[in-house]
Amino acid sequence: MSKSTFVYTIYIRTSAERLWEALTTPQFAKQYWFGMHVQTDWKKGSPWQLLFSDGRVADTGEVVEAEPPRKLVLRWRNEWKPEFKAEGDSVCTMLLEPDNDAVKLTVTHEMQRDGSGLIQAVSGGWPQILSNLKSLLETGQPVATALHRPGA
Numbered sequence: 001m002s003k004s005t006f007v008y009t010i011y012i013r014t015s016a017e018r019l020w021e022a023l024t025t026p027q028f029a030k031q032y033w034f035g036m037h038v039q040t041d042w043k044k045g046s047p048w049q050l051l052f053s054d055g056r057v058a059d060t061g062e063v064v065e066a067e068p069p070r071k072l073v074l075r076w077r078n079e080w081k082p083e084f085k086a087e088g089d090s091v092c093t094m095l096l097e098p099d100n101d102a103v104k105l106t107v108t109h110e111m112q113r114d115g116s117g118l119i120q121a122v123s124g125g126w127p128q129i130l131s132n133l134k135s136l137l138e139t140g141q142p143v144a145t146a147l148h149r150p151g152a
Contacts, residue, residue, distance in 0.1 A: 003116035020069035
């Protein structure tokens with residue numbers, strides 16, 4: 001079966017524990033995820049929601065794996081764009097690997113369909129979000145306060 005895959009790797013000067021906290025704490029996420037945050041208890045099988053700053057639901061899914069501070073796997077469904085929602089579920093895997101005084105964070109977002117519009121969209125969003133996360137953890141400030149959407 002064909003699939004669409006986006007992989008992004010970034011090195012962040014922090015500890016795996018601090019990076020895990022940044023990925024899983026709503027108040028921290030709001031600082032680098034353009035005001036958005038995730039609600040869940042981070043337990044395997046639990047539902048999760050990514051919420052816009054005004055409380056609208058952007059994405060939903062299920063926690064497939066949560067192994068702090070090493071691995072997070074989410075079943076992911078877009079809820080706010082009908083064409084992406086119609087594509088069905090994707091899977092997002094975040095691997096945290098200590099590397100000297102940094103952590104190698106690899107995000108793999110994939111869908112079991114060729115030519116996914118969602119995967120194309122996240123390939124523009126993830127680099128912005130992760131750059132903000134890296135900057136926030138290393139300097140105390142995100143790079144940008146608004147998501148840049150090419151062509152918008």
